[in-house]
Amino acid sequence: MQSGREKAYAYLKESVLTDPAMQDRFLSEQEIADRIGVSRTPIREALLLLAAEDLVRLVPKRGAHIAPLSGREIGELMEMRGLIERFAAQCTTERGTAPVEEMAGILDRQEALRGEAGAKEFLAADHHFHATLVAAVGNTLMSRQHDALRSRQTRAGASAHYRSGHRHDEVLAEHRKILDGLAAGDAAAACAAIDSHLQATRRSLLAA
Numbered sequence: 001m002q003s004g005r006e007k008a009y010a011y012l013k014e015s016v017l018t019d020p021a022m023q024d025r026f027l028s029e030q031e032i033a034d035r036i037g038v039s040r041t042p043i044r045e046a047l048l049l050l051a052a053e054d055l056v057r058l059v060p061k062r063g064a065h066i067a068p069l070s071g072r073e074i075g076e077l078m079e080m081r082g083l084i085e086r087f088a089a090q091c092t093t094e095r096g097t098a099p100v101e102e103m104a105g106i107l108d109r110q111e112a113l114r115g116e117a118g119a120k121e122f123l124a125a126d127h128h129f130h131a132t133l134v135a136a137v138g139n140t141l142m143s144r145q146h147d148a149l150r151s152r153q154t155r156a157g158a159s160a161h162y163r164s165g166h167r168h169d170e171v172l173a174e175h176r177k178i179l180d181g182l183a184a185g186d187a188a189a190a191c192a193a194i195d196s197h198l199q200a201t202r203r204s205l206l207a208a
Helices: 004-016 027-035 040-052 071-095 100-111 116-136 139-153 160-162 168-184 185-205
Strands: 057-059 063-065
Touching: 004 027, 004 040, 004 116, 027 040, 040 057, 071 116, 071 139, 071 168, 071 185, 100 116, 100 168, 116 139, 116 168, 168 185
Parallel strands: none
Antiparallel strands: 057 063
16 A cells, blocks of 8 residues: 555656646645645655655745756756667667567557547657666666656656657657667667657757
8 A cells, every 4th residue: 555655756756747737837735635635744755755856846935846857958868868778779689688579569559549638648658668678678776767767858848749749650650660670689770769769859859
């Protein structure tokens, strides 16, 4: 059974931080506490955890602020994702442990989520696709860092942008190229596809 803090943390990270309407706003502890049925103490504790992850900024006498990422931060975010994901592609192809079948299944599910109605689920599948590759390395710390980077990307406006639907087909094609490289055991091709995908994502987020 989840503790109050765990419940608040999950709600804030999965529902509040992924809501484009909440970007650049201060959070009301009482409003969130009322919404999920806990006291303000676990809300405060959850916000402290999110602040430690740099997902919210605590401002004295004002509360927790969800600050949109700057263009520089978006660029740095993509650089870090590239380092981790290219390493994962290189490592898993060398070992023969690339999770090709699992990633193909995720991609099939993602294709069924195209369109405005499935925007949030599409973004979740996008994360799952990349996280599955990173998890196959077997480095827990790396997986945690990668997950934190994806949370920051959500703050960059990814969910609002995907809601328009115009990036869906492009993302699916970019994912397919990554998967093709992994399936062929071609680390160079997989890494090039990852770079191309992240560059397109960066341009998309900056234009959103």
